[in-house]
Amino acid sequence: MYVLDNLMGRPFVYKTLRPLLLGFNEKIDFKIIYDHLQVEEGDIVVDIGCGMGNALEYIHTFSEYHGFDTDTVALQEFKKNYSDNRICLYNRCFEPEDASKISPSKICMFGLLHHLSDEDVRILFDSVNRSRSLKRIVTCDVFYEDNKKWRGNINNFLTKLDRGKFGRKIEHYKQLVPEHLNINKEIIFKAGYFVKLFAMVILES
Secondary structure, three states: OHHHHHHHHHHHHHHHHHHHHHOOOHHHHHHHHHHHHHHOOOEEEEEEEEOOHHHHHHHOOOOOEEEOOOHHHHHHHHHHHHHOOEEEEOOOOHHHHHHHHHHHOOOEEEEOHHHHOOHHHHHHHHHHOOOOOEEEEEEEEEEEOOOOHHHHEEEEEEEEHOOOOOEEHHHHHOOOOOOOOEEEEEEEEEOOOOOEEEEEEEEOO
């Protein structure tokens, strides 16, 4: 499994072969989710698990962008593709002190929560709450669906194969959002022929 995870993390495989295999249409499908972040010119954006910078294909009018990821290869690819003095990248985990220091207004957690244990997700939400300017968080993850028809079974099989080992059912994701945050909107959408994703738009209460 380590070999498969390592292979799937290679830029060419992740950006080219993976979308073809799963039937992703990133230019259309993922725009639906990034639009819910509602980034404006004065926003300070924090992207936790920024990867190769996919978010910057969809968001442009920000004041600052801070990307966090532990994948060195992904960040190297990010730097090749995007050069902007508004962008700061960090090759490490997001820490509580970052929320206080950066004070983001918008936070991306795209493809992140299914890589974290329940306890780590709770710690993360407590950390981002330290931001004095926080307005909106958007998450987006693979999930296990109850539909046992063949498409549901394929979706669940691919979720199990994902590099993230903490794929959950929708209700489980929702239960991890603390009471001081409000789930404003829930979105289930097809990201390809076989894969569905679950997104939450979370607002400061």
